[in-house]
Every structure is written in structure tokens, then in C-alpha cells.
Amino acid sequence: MNSIKNTVTNTLSPTITNMIRMDHTHVLEAFHQYEIDSSPQTKKALVNTACLALEFHSQLEEEIFYPVMRTLATDTATVDKSIPEHNEMRRLIGELRAMEPTDPRYDQTFMQLMRDVMHHVADEETTLLPDAERLLSDRLGELGAQMTKRRLQLAAPRAREIAVNTIRGFPTSSMLFAAGALIAGTYFAKRTFEGQSRHRRT
Incomplete structure (x- = not known):
């Protein structure tokens, strides 16, 4: 039963490490779009997009990813310094x-x-995420599904704000990419949780 459940989860949900990488890409895209001579409205939309994404990302890592890594990694230095880095991001x-x-x-x-943020991303992508893929190889899909579910809980009350910021801050091509990613993520999450519910009933 557990093997079937794990197969469903791993197939339909991004792994936790891939989800973290996608978060990094999303924030870096907002950074890339920001220009000093942009209109105040565009600047504010891009900053709001980046800040909200960073808040979700930090909370998800602190609730789900870091606790698991702290129990398994032999060297927790990167995890230990990540919390103060998140706090400095929150201050800014x-x-x-x-x-x-x-x-x-x-x-x-x-x-x-x-x-x-770019310093933080570099540390995670060169050290922490490869370590996670080595140490959590059989749990990456399960943790990814857990993070997807929690992300949807955090994002639901802010859906209108996210949509408005995307419309105001991003060019059409990026908006379509972001919308597609959101739809795909919601679809995969829904399929994952439906699959898990069916297997629990059997």
C-alpha cells in the first residue's frame, strides 16, 4: 500500500527540491524585470510579487524542508544560517x-x-539541494506533495493580490508562463491528493 501511495505522489507532484528551484526561478524573474526607470506602479507590482513569493518560500522551507534536513544532514551549517538570512529578508x-x-x-x-536572495539561492542550489537529493531520495515526491498542499493553503487568501501584481508587473509572455505554472501546479496537487485518498480507502 505504501509503495503504491509513494508512486502516485512521486509521479504527480514536483519533488521538494524541484519546487524550491522553481521558487528561486520565479523570484529571480521578478528581479530581472525590475528596472530603475520603470513606472512606480510596475516597480511596486514587481516588488510585491517578489516579496510575497519570498515570504511563502521562506515559510515553506522553515515548516517542511529545513526540519527534515536538520535531522539527516551531517553538516547543518547551511540550514543553520538560512533562518537568519530569511529573517533579514523579512526585515527588508x-x-x-x-x-x-x-x-x-x-x-x-x-x-x-x-x-x-541571490547569495541565499547560490548556497541552497550548490550545497543544500544536492544534499537533499542524496539524503531524501525516496521522500522527495512525498515532501513535494506536502509542500504543494501547504503552498495552496498559503496562496488561496492572496490569490487576487497575486493576480493583480502579475498583471501589472510582468510582460505578457511571463504572465502566460506564470499562469500556466499555477494551473499545472494546482492540477498536479489535486490529482495527487485525489490519488492518495483513493488508496487510503482501498
Whole structure:
């Protein structure tokens, strides 16, 4: 029974490490779209998109990914320093939310957030994610499904905000990509949980 359940989960849901990489790509895309001479409305939409994605991402890692890695990894240095890095990101996000895009400090604060995030992403993608794929090989799909379910819970109350920011901040091609990714993620999550429910009943 457990092997069937794991097969369904692994097939229909992104692995937790791939999901983390997709989060990184999404945030870096928002960074890439940000330009100093963009309109205040576009700047604010891109900053809001990046900040909300980082908040979801940090919470998901702290609730699901880091605790598992802390129990299994022999070297937890990268995990241990990630929490203070998340807290520094939250501090900068708080500053950005308290400013208007016309504030002279707005660009500088967002650039600092970009630098911090890119350093954090580099550490995770070169060290932590490869370690996770080695240590959690048989649980990556299960943890990915768990993260997908929790992500949908976090995003549901903010769905309108996410949509408005995407429309205002991204060009059409990126909007279509983001919409497709969201639809695909929702579909895979739904199929995963339906599959698990059917197997639990049998």
C-alpha cells in the first residue's frame, strides 16, 4: 500500500527540491524585470510579487524542508544560517512595504534584497539541494506533495493580490508562463491528493 501511495505522489507532484528551484526561478524573474526607470506602479507590482513569493518560500522551507534536513544532514551549517538570512529578508520586505516606489531609498533597498536572495539561492542550489537529493531520495515526491498542499493553503487568501501584481508587473509572455505554472501546479496537487485518498480507502 505504501509503495503504491509513494508512486502516485512521486509521479504527480514536483519533488521538494524541484519546487524550491522553481521558487528561486520565479523570484529571480521578478528581479530581472525590475528596472530603475520603470513606472512606480510596475516597480511596486514587481516588488510585491517578489516579496510575497519570498515570504511563502521562506515559510515553506522553515515548516517542511529545513526540519527534515536538520535531522539527516551531517553538516547543518547551511540550514543553520538560512533562518537568519530569511529573517533579514523579512526585515527588508517590511521596509519596502512601508515605502512608496517614489521613495529615494526604494531602489536601494530592493537591490539589497536582491543581493541577499541571490547569495541565499547560490548556497541552497550548490550545497543544500544536492544534499537533499542524496539524503531524501525516496521522500522527495512525498515532501513535494506536502509542500504543494501547504503552498495552496498559503496562496488561496492572496490569490487576487497575486493576480493583480502579475498583471501589472510582468510582460505578457511571463504572465502566460506564470499562469500556466499555477494551473499545472494546482492540477498536479489535486490529482495527487485525489490519488492518495483513493488508496487510503482501498
